[in-house]
Amino acid sequence: MANSPLGSLTRRSKTSGTNTSEMICALDVGTTKICALIGMVDDKNSLRIVGAGRVPSKGLRRGMVVNTTDATAAIGQAIEEAEASAGVTMESAYVGIAGGHISALTSKGVVAIGRNGRKITADDSQRALEQARNIALPHNREVINAVARAYVVDDQNGILDPVGMYGYRLEVEANIITGATSAITNLINCIHANGLEIDDLVLEPLASAQAVLTDEERQAGVAVVDIGGGTTDLAIYLESALWHTEVLEVGGDHFVRDVAAGLRMPYDKAEALIKQFGNAVPDLVPATSEVRVGSFGADGQQMVNQRLLAEIISARAEEVTELISREVRRSGYDGLLPAGIVLTGGVAQLAGLTELSRKNLEWPVRIGRPSGMDSAVLDLSSPEYSTSVGLLQWGLTQGAKPYVVTTAPTSLTWKRVVEFLRRLLPIPTS
Ligand SMILES: Nc1ncnc2c1ncn2[C@@H]1O[C@H](COP(=O)(O)OP(=O)(O)OP(=O)(O)O)[C@@H](O)[C@H]1O
Ligand SMILES: [Mg+2]
Structure with missing residues (x-):
């Protein structure tokens, strides 16, 4: 544990008295975009988003860092944009993590409350989770999140929140999310290189769930x-608790590559074409409709039949819905999901995807967008912001026990403060 990237994390409570103490920051390091949000927490513990930075992603593939220089620069740019719009300098952030290296298992933790019994405190439930988290792993894997599924107080089981209950013994059954040490370290290093500490690393579907699911849906399944x-990230909730997570290595990038290869056009043009004219169901598109788009070659233009475009997209969309269906059935909880499937993320905006999913998936389907978040900056109602908004909500709800990395942040923290001041004041550079 001593050499592990997360081994040096310790708990702290929220600091106060500084300018940034009422601010929390979310950093969604996605494959397509990097999004940093800064939220101001008011005295009623509600959040208002006051800063946002969104830049195209660089140095990432399938949710993982593959080029630290590029990823570090892109992360820095997103943070700076968010800081500039909020007018603050952040010291730490809640950071999303995904990738095919993630896996999950269940574990139990037990703590004694005392020979005479007493009321269970938040600290007791935290101790129980720590016990559950304390599992033997190969040296190249790390625990990312330990999420309680249910608690048992003495002989009473199925308890979601034991705090305040009287008991002698507290047991927790928890989902333990693990990841490859190398992938985690690469991500952490890119963030530290920007002088930023990490409040908590959060599995991305858990953050998205926080932003888009209703309490009723979580309760029902x-x-x-x-x-x-x-990536396509999946999380299953039953009786208000997390039961299953999976990260599938398929996403919008596959759609774009299919279209770029099929219609012989540059990647960015193919992506724009899908967003504007794409459809996952060819029958929903007029057979003769044509659109003019950019292409390779001398004149750089071509006419594309919209039905043909939809046929290329639908082949991949069929595959993605089949993978989702297979994964839900593989989880064993497929019969326990009356609230069905909530699709979110950028690709959830693909025209026709809801119709196709309703046809191919045997559960009710809806598109999930972040809701209930007051934003003074960006319009955050698009499904592509679910993870970012969910990270802020995670920070707000788990904020009493954020993690902070004890290793000293690089001197870049000061550099960033000076850079920020320089933007405000005309400080000479030499
Ligand atoms: N209207 C649209 N129709 C189809 N695809 C879309 C649309 N809008 C965005 N996308 C696709 O959504 C993807 C980006 O989604 P998102 O922003 O959720 O990804 P990310 O968070 O950067 O990546 P990941 O979470 O997989 O690491 C891109 O592949 C983009 O082409
Ligand atoms: Mg994402």
Whole structure:
């Protein structure tokens, strides 16, 4: 544990008295975009988003860092944009993590409350989770999140929140999310290189679920599926608790590559074409409709039949819905999802995807968008912001026990403060 990237994390409570103490920051390092949000927490513990930075992603593939220089620069740019719009300098952030290296298992933790019994405190439930988290793993894997599924107080089981109950013994059954140490370290290093600490690393579908699911859906049984640029992240909730997570290595990037290869056009033009004219169901598109788009070659233009475009997209969309269906059935909870599937992430905006999913998936389907978040900056109602908004909500709800990395942040923190001041004041550079 000593050499592990998360091994040096310790708990702290929220600091106060500084300018940034009422601010929390979310950093969604996605395959397509990097999004930083800064939220101001008021005295009623509600959040208002006051800063946002969104830049195209660089140095990432399938949700993982593959080029630290590029990823570091892009992360820095997103943070700076968010800081400039909020007018603050952040010291730490809640950071999303995904990728095919993620896996999950269940574990139990037990703590004694005392020979005479007493009221269970938040600290007791945290101790129980720590016990559950304390599992033997290969040296190249790390625990990212430990999420309680249910608690048992003495002989009473199925308790979601034991705090305030009287008991002698507290047991927790928890989902333990693990990831490859190398992938985690690469991500952490890119963030530290920007002088930023990490409040908590959060599995991305857990953040998305936080932003888009209703309490009723979680109680009834629901799967949230975030289809991003590089990965499709899934989380299943039953009786208000997390039961299953999976990261599938398929996403919008596959659609774009299919169209770019099929219609012989540059990647960015193919992506724009899908967004504007794409459809997952060819029958929903007029057979003769043509659109003029950019292409390779001398004149750089071509006419594309919209039905043909939809046919290329639908082949991939059929595959993605089949993978989702297979994964939900593989989880074993397929019969326990009356609230069905909530699709979110950028690809959830694809025209016709809801119709196709309703046909191919045997559960009710809806598109999930972040809601209930007051924003003074960006319009955050698009499904592509579910993870970012959910990270802020995670920070707000788990904020009493954020993690902070104890290793000293690089001197870049000061550099960033000076850079920020320089933007405001004309400080000479030499
Ligand atoms: N209207 C649209 N129709 C189809 N695809 C879309 C639309 N809008 C965005 N996309 C696709 O959504 C993807 C980006 O989604 P998102 O922003 O959720 O990804 P990300 O968070 O960067 O990636 P990941 O979470 O997989 O690492 C891109 O592949 C983009 O082409
Ligand atoms: Mg994402």
